[in-house]
Amino acid sequence: MSHDAGTPTPPAFDGVVLHQRLSDALPVLAGRVLDRLVDHVPVYDTMPGEQLRGEIQRVVEQGIGSFAAMLRTGRPPDESQLLALRQSAAKRAEEGVPVEAVVRAYHVGAQECLQQMLVHATEDDLEHVQAATVLVLQFLERMTVTVVAGFFAERQAVLGEEQSARQALLTALVEGADVAGTAARWGLDLPPCYLVLDLAIGAHPDEALDGVSPVIAAKRKLRRLRVELDRHVDGTVLSALSGDGGLALIPCRTDPDHVTGQDWTRLAGAVAHMRKVAGVDITAGAASAVAEDVPAAVALAQEVRRVAAASERPPGLYRLSDVLLEYQLMRPGPARDELAGLVRPLTARPELLDTVRAYLRCGLSRRRTAQELCVHPNTVDYRLRRAAEITGLDVTAGPDALRVRAAVSALDAAGGP
Structure with missing residues (x-):
């Protein structure tokens, strides 16, 4: 050859x-x-x-x-x-x-x-x-x-240019700058409104493993979260996420007044899928707004998420309507301070305050409270009696239960983040 x-x-x-x-x-x-x-x-x-x-x-x-x-x-x-x-x-x-x-x-x-x-x-x-x-x-x-x-x-x-365009628009939206002008310069269309998510993201177990780089583990977690969010959402998501949380703006085809319960259910489902795929807890505050009102919606979503966390809600997506009572109770003012004062004496006895919290969280069930705290039900009864003696409010009694719940929420707000 x-x-x-x-x-x-x-x-x-x-x-x-x-x-x-x-x-x-x-x-x-x-x-x-x-x-x-x-x-x-x-x-x-x-x-x-x-x-x-x-x-x-x-x-x-x-x-x-x-x-x-x-x-x-x-x-x-x-x-x-x-x-x-x-x-x-x-x-x-x-x-x-x-x-x-x-x-x-x-x-x-x-x-x-x-x-x-x-x-x-x-x-x-x-x-x-x-x-x-x-x-x-x-x-x-x-x-x-x-x-x-x-x-x-x-x-x-192309991706670099697309990412620059998304980042420029996200910055303009969050800062309330020239949103329409920014969108026009980058050739982007603005949706009728955005669904705003403020996210708190828990750590993945891999981030704490010996011999595993926490930076790499966190990046893998974020990659899964972004992929899952894009997979369950129509349109281009604008996001700024880090290892422990961040912001995501979801385009919506309707104006804020016509966002339906089904729209929020789908978004809650997307957050649930993100939690499952990434293997982490995610608590999200959510709000909707037209482009010009995104800064206010971001602030509201952040506050809703903080209220949900402070009131010990389980991971998931929350809107203002989901935490109305806690949100109102946590507004600063003399009423909140006086309400928090009703249970403030319990801060000197953390085991009593923790038991009251658990009792409220467990639907006023002493048996479930005992299981959660890993103590005998009689111990729960004793601690609740001591809390009643100190505060004058009996959380096991119907008339006082709502007041104690409100007082604990006010205490969390007064001493929380």
Whole structure:
């Protein structure tokens, strides 16, 4: 298969070298490849005819020409020969064509070329068929590397620009700056309103494991959270998240007055999925607002989340309507201070205050309270009696239970974050 040690003999079928067969059949072969792309790679069937029979056909012809040169010399194409293919892959990335479709197109083209050439092979050409097959695989390897590199170089540039646009719009929304102007400069559309989430994110167990980088564990957690949020939400989410929390603005198709309970249920479901996939606790305060009112909605969502946490609500999504009583009780003022004063003496006896909290949290059930605190029910009864003696309020009595609950919420607000 070689004239000398350094120059391979070009493979030939039925006495005609393959590179010559490819060159002679180039126009017809390029048309066959295009037809096969349309049939086997769906995205190419959606391209305009002018693009398909113009730019794409030229790229196909250049690919066949590069392979013909490789068959003649035995050497893979260099970077200058592959420049057009790299540029074509970058254009497909810009157009949003999936990378798997781009890579598959080159494999489909190579298969078509090989099949059209194999019909000329005879029984005596086995060695040449083997040589040609090896060259096809080497060519595809070089082609795949070139195409993927070109595709992702462009995709990274596009993603960088998209991320800059999102960050600029998020900043403008949160700061109450020129939102409409910022959106116009970056070519972004503003939705009728945003659903605002203020998130508190718990630590993943991996973040505390010996030998595991907490930074890497936190980044993996955030990646799962972002992917899950994008998967369950329509439209582009604007977010600024860190390991322990952050902000997310969810586009909504209706104005704030027409956001339905179903919309909030779907968003609560998305938060629940985020918790499950990431394996962490998430408490979220939520509000809705038009673009101009996002700063106020951010402040409200943050306050709702803090109230939910201070009142020991379980992880999940909360709106103002979910914590109305606690929210109002936690407003600063003389009434709140006096209300907190009703149970403030219990701060000197933490075990009594903790028992009162647990009793309220457990629906006024002494048995559940004992289980949660890992004590005997009689111990719960004793502590609740002592708390009643100190405060004058009996949390086990109907008339006092609501007052004690309100007083504990006020105490949390007065001494909380």
